[in-house]
Amino acid sequence: MILYWAAVLAISTLLYVLLDGFDLGVGILFGVTHHETSRHAMMSAVAPIWDGNETWLVVTGVVLWGAFPLVYSVLLSAFYLPLLLMLAGLILRGVAFEFRHKTERMRWLWNASFAGGSLVAAFMQGLTVGALVEGLPISHGRYIGGDLGWLSPFALLCGVGLCLGYTLLGTCWLVRKCEGEVRDMAYRFIPYLSLGLLAFLIAVFAFALVENLQVMSRWLQRPYLFAFPIIGMIAGVVLAASIRRRDDRAPFPMVVVIFAAAFGTLAISFWPYMVPFSITIDEAAAPHSSLAFMFWGAGLFVFPLMLVYTAISLLVFRGKVENTAQHY
Amino acid sequence: MDITALLLSRLQFAFTVSFHIIFPSFTIGLAAWLTVIEALHLVTGRPAYRLVFEFWLKIFGIAFGLGVVSGIVMAFQFGTNWSELSRMSGPVQGPLLSYETFTAFALEASFFGILLFGRQRVAPWFYLFSTAMVALGTTLSAFWIMVNNSWMQVPVGYVVEHGVFVPNDWAKIIFSPVVWVRFPHMLLASYLTGAFCVAATGAWYLLRREFQAEAQIMLRMGFYLAAVLVPVQIFFGHLTGDYIHDDQPAKFAAIEARWYDEQPANEVLIAIPDSRAETNHYALSVPVLGSVIASMSINSKEVGLTDFPRQNRPPVLIPFFAFRIMVGCGLVMLLLAWVGSYLSVKGHIERNRLLLWCTFLSFPLPFIAILTGWFTAEVGRQPWTVYGVLRTANAMTPFLTTRAATISLAVFSAVYIFIFAFGIFYIYQLLREGPVGRLVVPPSDAIPNRPMSVVKHPVTPTSRGLVAGE
Numbered sequence: 001m002i003l004y005w006a007a008v009l010a011i012s013t014l015l016y017v018l019l020d021g022f023d024l025g026v027g028i029l030f031g032v033t034h035h036e037t038s039r040h041a042m043m044s045a046v047a048p049i050w051d052g053n054e055t056w057l058v059v060t061g062v063v064l065w066g067a068f069p070l071v072y073s074v075l076l077s078a079f080y081l082p083l084l085l086m087l088a089g090l091i092l093r094g095v096a097f098e099f100r101h102k103t104e105r106m107r108w109l110w111n112a113s114f115a116g117g118s119l120v121a122a123f124m125q126g127l128t129v130g131a132l133v134e135g136l137p138i139s140h141g142r143y144i145g146g147d148l149g150w151l152s153p154f155a156l157l158c159g160v161g162l163c164l165g166y167t168l169l170g171t172c173w174l175v176r177k178c179e180g181e182v183r184d185m186a187y188r189f190i191p192y193l194s195l196g197l198l199a200f201l202i203a204v205f206a207f208a209l210v211e212n213l214q215v216m217s218r219w220l221q222r223p224y225l226f227a228f229p230i231i232g233m234i235a236g237v238v239l240a241a242s243i244r245r246r247d248d249r250a251p252f253p254m255v256v257v258i259f260a261a262a263f264g265t266l267a268i269s270f271w272p273y274m275v276p277f278s279i280t281i282d283e284a285a286a287p288h289s290s291l292a293f294m295f296w297g298a299g300l301f302v303f304p305l306m307l308v309y310t311a312i313s314l315l316v317f318r319g320k321v322e323n324t325a326q327h328y
Numbered sequence: 329m330d331i332t333a334l335l336l337s338r339l340q341f342a343f344t345v346s347f348h349i350i351f352p353s354f355t356i357g358l359a360a361w362l363t364v365i366e367a368l369h370l371v372t373g374r375p376a377y378r379l380v381f382e383f384w385l386k387i388f389g390i391a392f393g394l395g396v397v398s399g400i401v402m403a404f405q406f407g408t409n410w411s412e413l414s415r416m417s418g419p420v421q422g423p424l425l426s427y428e429t430f431t432a433f434a435l436e437a438s439f440f441g442i443l444l445f446g447r448q449r450v451a452p453w454f455y456l457f458s459t460a461m462v463a464l465g466t467t468l469s470a471f472w473i474m475v476n477n478s479w480m481q482v483p484v485g486y487v488v489e490h491g492v493f494v495p496n497d498w499a500k501i502i503f504s505p506v507v508w509v510r511f512p513h514m515l516l517a518s519y520l521t522g523a524f525c526v527a528a529t530g531a532w533y534l535l536r537r538e539f540q541a542e543a544q545i546m547l548r549m550g551f552y553l554a555a556v557l558v559p560v561q562i563f564f565g566h567l568t569g570d571y572i573h574d575d576q577p578a579k580f581a582a583i584e585a586r587w588y589d590e591q592p593a594n595e596v597l598i599a600i601p602d603s604r605a606e607t608n609h610y611a612l613s614v615p616v617l618g619s620v621i622a623s624m625s626i627n628s629k630e631v632g633l634t635d636f637p638r639q640n641r642p643p644v645l646i647p648f649f650a651f652r653i654m655v656g657c658g659l660v661m662l663l664l665a666w667v668g669s670y671l672s673v674k675g676h677i678e679r680n681r682l683l684l685w686c687t688f689l690s691f692p693l694p695f696i697a698i699l700t701g702w703f704t705a706e707v708g709r710q711p712w713t714v715y716g717v718l719r720t721a722n723a724m725t726p727f728l729t730t731r732a733a734t735i736s737l738a739v740f741s742a743v744y745i746f747i748f749a750f751g752i753f754y755i756y757q758l759l760r761e762g763p764v765g766r767l768v769v770p771p772s773d774a775i776p777n778r779p780m781s782v783v784k785h786p787v788t789p790t791s792r793g794l795v796a797g798e
Binding site (some may be wrong): 057073077095103143147153316317 | 339387392396397398399400401403404406408409411414415419420421422423424425426427428429430431435437438439440441442444445449450489492494496498550660676704725726727728729730731732735736739740742743744750751754757758
């Protein structure tokens with residue numbers, strides 16, 4: 001039961017990162033675009049699905065609370081300020097989808113809130129993951145670091161890294177969904193973003209070596225972990241090849257594979273800890289009665305259904321945006 | 329533990345949750361109504377229904393968006409500001425909110441996209457189905473939220489182990505009688521919110537002598553629905569009062585501003601309660617009525633606040649006045665709905681400008697009633713977060729500093745006021761513009777008494793602006 005919910009949590013977190021990742025990435029790219037037609041196309045490429053994508057963040061939040069209440073209470077209270085800023089960012093970008101079309105004169109405001117909100121939300125998410133990898137000051141199941149205990153150069157670096165990663169996802173989504181100018185722009189950005197991400201990964205690795213992070217020792221203990229970076233590298237090569245061929249469909253799945261590989265690496269190197277390295281999955285788990293109640297309804301029936309909904313909405317809005325945009 | 333941080337956290341929760349509830353309570357009712365309209369359109373083929381649908385869908389879109397983004401904050405706030413509550417009651421509340429998200433949020437979010445962007449991409453029956461799914465989603469969402477909140481009001485079906493609430497009887501939690509009076513009470517409130525907003529908009533257009541056909545649909549449907557639902561709502565409100573009387577006697581006494589035991593009890597209609605002096609100033613009260621309302625008897629003994637130690641008493645002013653404002657709004661709505669329905673049946677409502685003005689100006693009433701109803705429920709529960717077992721002061725994140733709490737309250741206030749101001753302004757613009765220019769002129773052979781003839785020439789939207797995303 002505990003394993004099942006740990007798996008659900010992992011799947012919904014990964015889905016959130018992948019799905020909201022690309023629409024946050026599109027939001028960040030929005031900030032460097034100046035043509036109204038391009039902006040319109042970019043918005044259209046994510047507008048029908050962003051809301052469903054963001055749902056996965058709430059799913060992650062409530063599964064964490066229901067199945068692992070200890071981790072929920074420790075992490076959310078520890079990351080008080082970063083989460084506040086992330087939420088503010090998500091709100092400001094979320095309302096921009098609706099508000100942008102309602103005005104001509106004030107459109108600059110919602111353009112700014114869309115791009116700025118996306119950037120802040122992505123940065124804060126990366127920052128929290130970085131702080132988590134580095135290790136939070138926790139004693140007896142309670143965070144003791146104070147208001148800024150999560151702040152470190154490494155966490156900031158990870159914030160930048162995730163922005164790069166999300167933007168890369170976003171460009172690949174645009175390549176898949178758009179034509180013309182937006183697609184060309186996305187293709188121009190992809191090599192720089194990929195190199196930036198690579199540089200970030202090298203920096204993280206170097207940092208981990210220098211600081212002798214606890215994660216490192218686990219890598220040496222578990223050599224099979226290297227399978228993930230290798231899968232990621234293969235995906236990177238395929239990505240490069242598909243960009244050269246201007247194959248619109250391939251880059252996005254490849255970046256997805258890279259993200260999944262990175263996620264798998266992190267998850268398995270933490271195992272069996274949920275908050276590394278102070279709270280394990282078993283310690284954090286809710287009582288059996290809670291997990292079982294969630295399992296026999298939400299877990300067994302609704303969760304697969306939710307995956308189906310997500311697939312349906314991605315299917316209904318498949319294809320290039322120009323072909324779909326004519327009716328609205 | 330920081331007293332200022334506690335106060336700020338409570339303010340922040342009250343502010344964010346009050347802001348949030350405005351939108352779901354509107355969209356729950358509106359979603360159900362949109363389903364009915366879409367079904368009517370499918371059956372009758374009358375273009376006016378389609379116009380009304382498209383028009384309200386745009387407004388639904390904005391309100392729904394505001395509800396979603398402000399709802400995400402709620403999912404996090406339990407952990408950020410109330411870490412002790414979330415650690416202790418996570419095993420009970422976490423699964424309930426998980427069900428809320430899993431069943432409701434997923435349905436809403438997925439099918440809402442189809443509503444906004446999928447009209448041309450799916451079959452008409454599937455479009456109607458999607459509308460119904462969005463409505464079902466909003467309703468389920470309300471249900472789980474009410475189960476969760478009712479558990480905090482009257483905790484049942486749990487044992488305490490190692491300082492954690494461990495659920496041992498989920499049936500008791502979900503089928504608690506408290507849930508089954510409070511959930512209908514909330515659902516009806518949402519339907520009434522939808523009904524009054526729609527009717528008020530219809531009245532506005534009639535006052536402006538515009539969009540007659542659409543305005544008539546809005547006004548009549550709103551009135552008829554409200555005329556039936558307001559009495560039912562008052563009945564469920566009474567049942568809600570019964571559970572408070574039985575399970576939360578201190579809250580009941582606070583709502584009634586009853587300081588000492590009375591037999592038979594007076595009903596204080598209006599007064600200025602004074603917690604320090606434990607008395608009411610300028611009280612206007614009716615003898616015996618207090619016993620009748622509380623226990624349906626003419627000589628029952630009703631408890632007063634002084635039966636409870638001071639540290640276990642809720643504040644009195646807010647529940648007392650909030651409850652009276654809620655009831656007042658309900659009575660005004662009842663009057664409007666009945667008079668409006670009567671005149672609608674008689675068929676000359678559009679000539680009664682006084683009633684149209686009153687209806688137009690009535691749209692804030694359901695919102696005020698919902699907010700004050702929640703103030704009564706939540707402030708009346710104090711000083712407990714989980715009634716009788718976990719104090720609000722002990723539920724807070726223990727290391728939360730005043731500095732952090734000030735920053736977050738300031739950020740949330742600024743962001744919410746900012747988006748609220750624009751959201752309301754854009755909704756106002758849409759309403760003012762009205763259901764215009766979205767459909768092509770019906771083909772000439774679609775004569776009014778042969779509405780199905782439209783089906784042969786499907787109404788098509790003009791190229792721009794079918795929905796929020798143009």
